[in-house]
Amino acid sequence: MSARRGDRTLCGGIDxxxxxxxxxxxxxxxxxxxxxxxxxxxxxxxxxxxxQMAEALVEAGTMAGVEPTDLGGVGVGxxxxxxxxxxxxxxxxxxxxxxSFPLAEHLSSAxxxxxxxxxxxxxxxxxxxRLGAGRPYKSLLGVFWxxxxxxxxxxDDKPWLGLGAAGEIGHMVVKLGGKRCPCGRRGCMEAxxxxxxxxxxxxxxxxxxxxxxxFKIMEKxxxxxxxxxxxxxxxxxGDSMAExxxxxxxxxxxxxxxxxxxxxxxxAVIIGGGIGVRLGEPYVKKIERRMLKNLIVDERxxxxxxxxxxxxxxxxxxSLLWRPAPES
Amino acid sequence: MSARRGDRTLCGGIDxxxxxxxxxxxxxxxxxxxxxxxxxxxxxxxxxxxxQMAEALVEAGTMAGVEPTDLGGVGVGxxxxxxxxxxxxxxxxxxxxxxSFPLAEHLSSAxxxxxxxxxxxxxxxxxxxRLGAGRPYKSLLGVFWxxxxxxxxxxDDKPWLGLGAAGEIGHMVVKLGGKRCPCGRRGCMEAxxxxxxxxxxxxxxxxxxxxxxxFKIMEKxxxxxxxxxxxxxxxxxGDSMAExxxxxxxxxxxxxxxxxxxxxxxxAVIIGGGIGVRLGEPYVKKIERRMLKNLIVDERxxxxxxxxxxxxxxxxxxSLLWRPAPES
Numbered sequence: 001m002s003a004r005r006g007d008r009t010l011c012g013g014i015d016x017x018x019x020x021x022x023x024x025x026x027x028x029x030x031x032x033x034x035x036x037x038x039x040x041x042x043x044x045x046x047x048x049x050x051x052q053m054a055e056a057l058v059e060a061g062t063m064a065g066v067e068p069t070d071l072g073g074v075g076v077g078x079x080x081x082x083x084x085x086x087x088x089x090x091x092x093x094x095x096x097x098x099x100s101f102p103l104a105e106h107l108s109s110a111x112x113x114x115x116x117x118x119x120x121x122x123x124x125x126x127x128x129x130r131l132g133a134g135r136p137y138k139s140l141l142g143v144f145w146x147x148x149x150x151x152x153x154x155x156d157d158k159p160w161l162g163l164g165a166a167g168e169i170g171h172m173v174v175k176l177g178g179k180r181c182p183c184g185r186r187g188c189m190e191a192x193x194x195x196x197x198x199x200x201x202x203x204x205x206x207x208x209x210x211x212x213x214x215f216k217i218m219e220k221x222x223x224x225x226x227x228x229x230x231x232x233x234x235x236x237x238g239d240s241m242a243e244x245x246x247x248x249x250x251x252x253x254x255x256x257x258x259x260x261x262x263x264x265x266x267x268a269v270i271i272g273g274g275i276g277v278r279l280g281e282p283y284v285k286k287i288e289r290r291m292l293k294n295l296i297v298d299e300r301x302x303x304x305x306x307x308x309x310x311x312x313x314x315x316x317x318x319s320l321l322w323r324p325a326p327e328s
Numbered sequence: 329m330s331a332r333r334g335d336r337t338l339c340g341g342i343d344x345x346x347x348x349x350x351x352x353x354x355x356x357x358x359x360x361x362x363x364x365x366x367x368x369x370x371x372x373x374x375x376x377x378x379x380q381m382a383e384a385l386v387e388a389g390t391m392a393g394v395e396p397t398d399l400g401g402v403g404v405g406x407x408x409x410x411x412x413x414x415x416x417x418x419x420x421x422x423x424x425x426x427x428s429f430p431l432a433e434h435l436s437s438a439x440x441x442x443x444x445x446x447x448x449x450x451x452x453x454x455x456x457x458r459l460g461a462g463r464p465y466k467s468l469l470g471v472f473w474x475x476x477x478x479x480x481x482x483x484d485d486k487p488w489l490g491l492g493a494a495g496e497i498g499h500m501v502v503k504l505g506g507k508r509c510p511c512g513r514r515g516c517m518e519a520x521x522x523x524x525x526x527x528x529x530x531x532x533x534x535x536x537x538x539x540x541x542x543f544k545i546m547e548k549x550x551x552x553x554x555x556x557x558x559x560x561x562x563x564x565x566g567d568s569m570a571e572x573x574x575x576x577x578x579x580x581x582x583x584x585x586x587x588x589x590x591x592x593x594x595x596a597v598i599i600g601g602g603i604g605v606r607l608g609e610p611y612v613k614k615i616e617r618r619m620l621k622n623l624i625v626d627e628r629x630x631x632x633x634x635x636x637x638x639x640x641x642x643x644x645x646x647s648l649l650w651r652p653a654p655e656s
Contacts, residue, residue, distance in 0.1 A: 155483065162467065
């Protein structure tokens with residue numbers, strides 16, 4: 001692998017999440033040739049996070065036999081708002097990340113190579129479009145169903161960012177005057193479908209005396225929150241509250257996807273994210289069926305797929321920031 | 329004006345609506361130099377409609393001093409689904425328009441000039457983007473609030489059509505399990521905001537004994553349906569049912585626009601259509617305020633404007649099918 005040194009066909013990608021940092025060294029065919037993972041530090045603020053990101057990237061490089069300076073560049077997928085210079089703000093899931101932090105500048109000087117920063121969900125969507133389940137399509141909607149519900153758009157083979165913050169499918173309104181969302185607004189799709197919102201609802205109903213095994217399963221598996229695997233096991237056991245809440249989530253996602261497809265008439269919808277991938281094909285089918293009820297051009301519905309790049313999708317997508325899509 | 333003969337700087341535009349056909353001869357600056365109007369024939373099917381369209385265009389040409397063969401081409405904005413060859417189908421508002429009718433081919437041979445056909449709402453949006461209220465912006469959403477609620481998108485200075493049917497903002501879901509829409513689905517924005525749906529609701533509530541002057545105003549003005557002017561007068565008189573139903577419409581449009589902007593992060597929203605233009609600025613402000621409640625990036629909301637091209641917007645937009653947007 002050291003033969004690749006300096007030929008710049010390798011790029012780095014880092015997926016920055018609220019709990020973990022995933023770094024990868026990626027070939028121009030999208031193959032991961034080195035990877036490393038770190039926990040996102042809970043203290044030390046943006047400087048501490050950037051330091052762990054740099055270390056993870058160097059470690060992934062060591063596995064691939066390259067130094068950061070040998071790479072074509074390093075891409076980062078970050079939560080929150082990313083400006084043109086690679087500064088990151090409004091990253092509510094990252095510890096002590098107040099105001100705007102010049103992440104690209106910081107990492108670039110730490111790694112001595114070029115760094116580009118994009119939105120985490122958008123780069124994951126781009127990865128699915130160019131290398132994953134979305135490859136056959138020129139336009140698609142990516143829906144990442146996890147703690148929240150994020151979205152990304154590829155239109156005419158190019159990522160669509162709008163003024164920088166496009167893709168907020170989780171905050172499309174599915175119910176006027178409906179449930180309060182973790183974002184503070186009412187009736188957002190995420191208020192029904194996000195894992196954080198579903199956990200809050202489950203706790204409230206459990207405290208009120210409604211039966212569920214969700215929290216027993218959580219404790220048995222040594223978790224302190226309702227991870228995707230907990231929901232999966234509860235569904236397998238036929239837990240009625242899990243069925244009810246996941247049913248509502250499917251309804252909300254289906255309605256929001258119908259709204260998005262009615263507005264954009266894209267060719268395909270890719271469902272990813274922690275819960276999306278964990279529950280997989282059968283639940284993607286349920287979302288598709290619910291969507292059809294509100295789809296206006298229902299004689300040619302969009303194709304539905306589960307995201308196919310798995311855990312590395314975010315890091316691979318970040319590396320694509322150095323491989324612009326061909327002009328169409 | 330006859331000096332322009334044959335120099336091809338003039339194009340024709342025809343806006344085909346359910347009640348009227350508006351033809352215009354349009355200069356390359358967007359100025360209308362000739363116009364004519366016909367009632368959409370209620371019998372005779374697509375052939376009869378095409379004949380009236382051709383006659384209207386010839387009459388508009390006479391006013392401008394040009395023959396159809398002197399024009400750079402003729403564009404048509406049609407309701408329903410338009411395919412690449414200019415055939416129109418699913419035009420539910422047009423009489424006896426069953427199946428697909430080759431409108432471009434038909435008109436082209438009648439007028440002996442090139443004919444292109446686009447979706448009526450999309451061409452009106454394009455007109456606002458290039459010549460009207462949307463000129464300062466590269467990306468915008470057009471919302472045409474009338475009998476139904478149609479939408480159009482301009483992204484990166486180009487119309488976004490998706491697979492051909494993008495822009496159906498009226499059928500975005502604003503209320504899971506909500507009101508039945510004239511399209512048959514549940515919870516669509518148009519079920520609350522479309523003039524046809526509002527009229528049906530008003531009639532039902534009036535028949536049940538709820539007070540309103542809407543139908544008295546309608547009769548006094550010699551109409552047989554609740555036209556935009558009827559709603560306007562009822563609002564001016566403080567009619568409580570008109571206030572309630574228009575209030576709900578504003579809420580539904582505001583929520584759907586918030587959903588669309590959260591997804592696309594466009595720079596501007598243009599509100600047009602029969603009711604939109606009639607109620608104008610004060611109601612556009614109300615829609616904007618309602619939208620802000622569900623806007624996720626609320627520190628930089630999109631600009632809101634009333635459509636500025638008036639009655640000729642559709643015909644002008646249709647003529648633009650012969651003036652492609654400059655490459656960005």
